[in-house]
Amino acid sequence: MEGRARYVVHIQVDGGVLWVGNDAYPLRNISHVGARILKIDKGFAWRTFAWRTLINLGFGGALAALAGAVWAAVPGILEALLLGQLIGLLRRGDVYGLVLKTSGMQHDVVWSTDGHEIHELVFQIAKAIGRPDVTQVSLVVRNAVVGDRVRSYGSANIGGAEHAWASGAGRAEHGRSGRAGRRPAPSTRPSAERRRADARTRPPAPEDEEARLPPDPPESVPGVDAGWAERRSLVAELVEQTSPGREVPLHVQIVRGGGRGSQLRPFPLHPRDGARVTVTLHAPGLVVRDELQQELHVPPGRESDVLRFRLKAPTPGLHHVTVRAFRGGTFLGEVTCQMSVEFDSVTRDGPRRHAPLPSMAFDPGEVTLQVLKDEVAGTFSFQLIGETFHAPEIFHFRAGDPRRATDQIYAELRRAAKDAATGGADEDARRLRGRLRNHGVQLWTSAVPQAVQRQFWDEAGRVTAFTVLGEHDIVPWELLYPLNEGHEDRGFLAEWLPVVRRVFGQDRVRSIGVPGAAFVVPPGSPADASEEVASLRATLGKNVVDAGVLTERAAVTALIEAGPAGLLHFACHNAFTGSGSVVTMADGPFDPIDLASATQLRTLRPHRPLVFFNACRSAGEIDWFGESLGWAPQFLNAGAGAFVGTLWPVRSRSALQFAETFYDQLIAHGQPLGQASLAARKTIRDLYGGDPTWLAYAVYGSPAATAHITASRDTGSVT
Template sequence: MTDDLVVFVPGLFGSELVGASGRPVWALRPRAVLAHFGQFRGLPALPPDLGDGPPGDGIRAGGLLLTSRLALGLISGAYDQLHKRLLNQFGAGVRYFTYDWRLSHRRSAQLLAEAVEGWLSQWRRAGHPGARVVLLCHAEGGLVGRYFAEVLGGDVELRALITVGTPYLGMLKTTEMMLRQDRPSRLRLYEAFATWPSAQQLLPTYPCIRQSGRLLSLTEAKVAGLPRGAAAAAARFLDEIAPRPGRVLPYRFHIIAGTFRSTPETLAPDGTTWRVRTSSDAGDGTAPLLSTVPEAYRAQADVTLVPAGRVDLLSNAVVLAELTRATTARGPSGRPAAEPLGLDLPSRVPAQHTMPVAAVSGRDEGFLRMRVTAPDDDEVRWESVLVRSGPDGRFEGTLRFPDKGRWRVRVESCAFEEVVELEDVLVEAVSRHSLYRAERHTLSLPGFNTLLGTGADDLPSPPAPSPPAPSPPAPSPPVPFPVVPPVTAVPDQHFPQTVRVPTPDPPTPTPTPTLPSASASASASASASASEQRRLVAELAQQAASGREVPLHVQVVCNTEAGPGAELRAFDIPADGIRLHLTVHAPGLVALGDLQQELTVRPGRDSDVVRFGLRTAATGLHQVTTRAFHGGTFLGEVRCQISVEHDGPTRDGRTRTAPLPSMAFEPGEVTLQVLEKDPQSGTYTFQLLSSRCHAPEVFSFRSGNPRRASEEIFKQLTHAAAEAAAGRPMSGARLRRRLRAHGAELWRSAVPEAVQRQFWEEADRIATFTVLGAQDIVPWELLFPLNEGHEERGFLAEWLPIVRRVFGQERATDLSLDGAAFVVPPGSPADALDEVKALRAGFGTDVVDRGVFTDGEALVELIEHGYSGLLHFACHNSFGPTGSTVKMADGAFDPIDLAAAIQLRSLRPHHPLVFFNACRSAGEIDWFGSSLGWAPQFMSAGAGAFVGTLWPVRSSSALLFADAFYQELIVDRQPLGAASLAARQAITDQEGDPTWLAYAVYGNPAAVAATSYENRSSIT
């Protein structure tokens, strides 16, 4: 494709316009825009019946605008970076099609066809006879390119059509601007804009008007103020370029669209104005995804979504890399394109205030350089260093914009003083006052002047906040920047509010919701204790899809009795209250505003609710930490978790009730999630979840069903256990060598190579390893990680605490061990009672003896009534056609006998530990890991943990393992994962006996034993 001709088509406002006198009417630099508003009068209104013809006003297209421009709330593209990239990549094989973007897209497409015909003919005569055209279009330029290709027959010369941020179904932003035409404005651009044929062809065709409880299109709704017939004309034009059923394109079609930006999507009447509702599915800030990536286009096009706004799309490193791959499939100089930097900033930021910022880089380095310059020069106005904050490629630092206006933020990744990666974004810095007004999202709010960053002082003031409380006696250090008043965005009706925080009533009812007077405050203070106890409460959705807005609500409440949240350190509250400083740490989520705010706490009453705006991005499990400070004194913190999945539902999260010592997210815990994707083809998805979120890997087992490999290992282990029980143990070295071979083969054939690489990247940081999902496809404990270039460390269960989790299993932070009940039915191994006796002696007086159970009915009744404590099985376990069975005195006890307990969740209140040390003297126990096995049934009933064997073990070794496990868990107070690892290591010296590998552990690896009910904490 290197011989092809690349033609770039800019979007709206992206070409210079020159008047009949030769003077530019649209080519001003940003500073000139601010100083010379009158020059915009050179863009007059066009005749209403112009259609697709020329206007006759003498205005013509000039050159390409290389820096961004702002008008009518739309910002043109910044094409300087793209120009440099195309020049470097294609040299003389680049052409720029500039046009009068006010006119009909049909007319512009006809001019494009004429230009391409001439350029391509010249390029072929210059030594490129087989050349075709690669058409690269930005924003509305994509409509011109699509009309050229699909209506005017340009497809015969096309190699590829690449559109970036093109609104194929129009965009609501144009409707918004046209409805502002009756607002007083010295520029009168709104009135002119409504007459441009190109603008009328951008009116949305998707339903976007909410009237009378219905969602209507512009052709169905009654919207006064739009040009007559404009909506119908837009529908006709956009329908002309829409995909035709059954058409196979002779060229490559590639759509690149921005996302993760709040984007206007619907309008609803609000008195004399129209209220804009933002899109929950986001977009590029101007056009929603349902327009930039319509469903009808997806079958024809390759689609790439980029977390960037309309302005930044073509200067975003991800987009530039995609453009390179789309045209040449290789990077500059024949090298593969480097992994791009990532920098996420809102398009509007506060001026003259220091703010935290984060970037992501795939390179192994310690810092990134960040510079702030004007959009049209390289003079550095702010410079800082972003320092690596963790192993996941995240860099953190601070950013400051020296004044209001448009600014370029440049992040550089450097190696040997050479810039090897570059990320540019353009943002607009405005006053905090202006930022507040802009986020109201109504059409009656400021337009052109405010978006230019000027005229803020002429705007109406925001609603007056509550009277500020006097400063406390001891002065506090100043916060880095003022806090934006809380803003309530109005989401669309199809996006449910994910969090609702009820504000408790004050202790004494008041007739009105006004603030108490000074005398009332003094009275309340007198009745309150000098040092009040408070709790910090936070609520966040527990699950959401990627790209969803998930507000975090925080409140400080009175602690008259134990309640939800984290208990804060006691602090004095004067009569007029104090101000606390709240900070939020939310790695993995996108901040939609400040992550620090102030909150006033008054005596004897709950505080107001503070809202922090967050948006989900990367999939995986994320932790959000909220901390409270009084001055420089740390008072306390509370943590929430949110699980982000592609296309997952949004679910409300409950108020966090765990005390601070009980953390649901344990440092160093890594989870391998294994899900069955297609039972017929035998494919599974593997996903490694840690502080770094890895993408799922779809995998078909190399040897077919992995159960075959498992069965071979179990046969070897069964034989070894039987030989050891008969006094003929296999040589320890020989047994380990054979098991090592089986384990390495299982690692090779049952774990995707990508997951193997990810595992070794995380290996030195893994403290516990949890397997979630399809438990019975692989004996995870027997995996022997072995790869070239990595140190051999042994079986996975030999050097890491490995724990399994089943779906529906709660994460118990403690295990009820205040008592111990033993299951020893008639016919149990001869030394079963000796095992019970030995365990009782080891427990001591801290664990109450609940007796020995021999009848199945009594055991079921014990479980269904909510047993609290240890339930230890020392018996035979047989396996037949109907599954696993324990023969009790009154009949069989099967996993199905736990069905009622599962429905009742009877074990949930106390989370007991179930230890299934069921074995036969001959060691002929089949593996019980089936879907209706003991482990998933007990865990689904609410057990806190389950321990059992995967193959036959001899009784003496089983007792040694149980004794070591209980010693670590109960006496030494080790968590579940560490206790199981220590127990394995304690019996590894048994010659020729593989029992130390036989146990599977289910539960929370961080769960600890609680020998009294009062010492137990709640679930996190």
């Protein structure tokens, strides 16, 4: 550590802004906060020392032979200098950096020789992102290292090291001579009062196209590349056989590493406190003697304690038990066990079930609504999971389910389709909007328990994304219109929040590779399907490889079973049979059953493609398309990174504009999945005479997932 200049850096979060020296980073624009570590390449240092020593000895021998013994001491002096440089370099410790990502750009904000300082920064800034307008934090980095470039770490230069700090707070340079450069200039950052006054008097930004787009949301509490962000796995152990009435234990633990369990997303742990993860249990048909949700403490560098649930099966049969892990409102992963219960059976231990948690980062502001169905009791369990982990609410739907409300919405959509086909007037559009609003309010009232409604409004001011996990066929969640006395009318849920869905068994994917794109356009597709493909090719750009247009079922099936890398976009019509949705290809019908082999073999998991099912309708025709989302669980369980589909067949022109905006936001502008879908909804919301296509899209995946043009090669863990 000798020869390295250190400085004290003051960091403050105030008024929704992160201040590092004179540099300001609005919290709402920070899409990623994490850390990285730079290490000395000691092998390179030793190799460099060795070949320099050989050169020195050869040169010294030649010099002594030519000039006499008086010069014989020179090689020894040079060798001592080289040895001193080597020892100095090898004694240098690791350097830790705070990394921020804003508007697609990564910034190395501050470097420190103390990893705990950077770890604490990541932890505190991540908390502040969740509540940017109320959080005030003051932090001090006492071991900051500053300079122009990170150079000798990694591919080491044994002469010296330079450390980067992309902040305007000051600069110190370290070159080969080891001389310190300029000291940091005194901070000229304005006072908190002055900054707040400036914010009040600052003129609004120009109303350009990009300014109208939603700001980057907090993507996560990241740090997947940080040294302390360990891979974790969720492990559950339950007997595989027992007899009725016998009590058996279920043991649950979060362990280190990715090979012994269901791998969780890597998550930064507080250096002292670790992290707290909530574990929920879904065991239909079984009697659970303990609380259905319990909390696990995950300490840094160690495995968690073991949770114990006591279960009893009153009747014979094959029972499935699902264990899920959450951090805040973010779903981390799940694992499922099964237990056979028969009379006079001997209790036999079952295998340890593992599920990877590739990341335990949580997304500040994400709320998950977990909806579970008890087939035996005929009830639904609703549980809102956010900063507060609410208890499940058991709900009996009148007449068994909310089908009456959804049927009324369906009838309204049919009338809207006929009006659009005949060129309805603006008055018709306003009437449709009002009618759909009232149906959405009725759906909110009839399908969501009152206790969950109250919990939602308690969390509403902090919510940045809404995820539904569980039973999707009972409610068209995107059409919910939250409205209660004493609360602001913000519109349909899907127009003021990113609304995404998750199916059971779906992996959590944070990064979607889009290196190429294939388009499925069978014969008889909408007349403007070719225009849609051409437009999307232009939107995706030349960096996305064009894999062509597929018209035959055999070609589509072969591509899926081979595991495509990139985008699979359907622009087609749908037919509806007694068994659900079907796409008529040139060589026969293509329906969800054709994905059975891919689902069983998880062929899409290696590359995590994005599947976009843009199903269009003929003018004046509309059928309820909820069953078509049978495509979603098949593609997702086969390993797709995300799925976008429609709840009903949509208008071709509206579908094209939705897709164009979605891809532009996701790929060109680097917006996460949830925000890209929200921007696309808002773009087409007021077009085409009140066409409700903007409400038709259902998005499956992680709301914070981002896309990149390089392939996402996965070897068993979720990125």
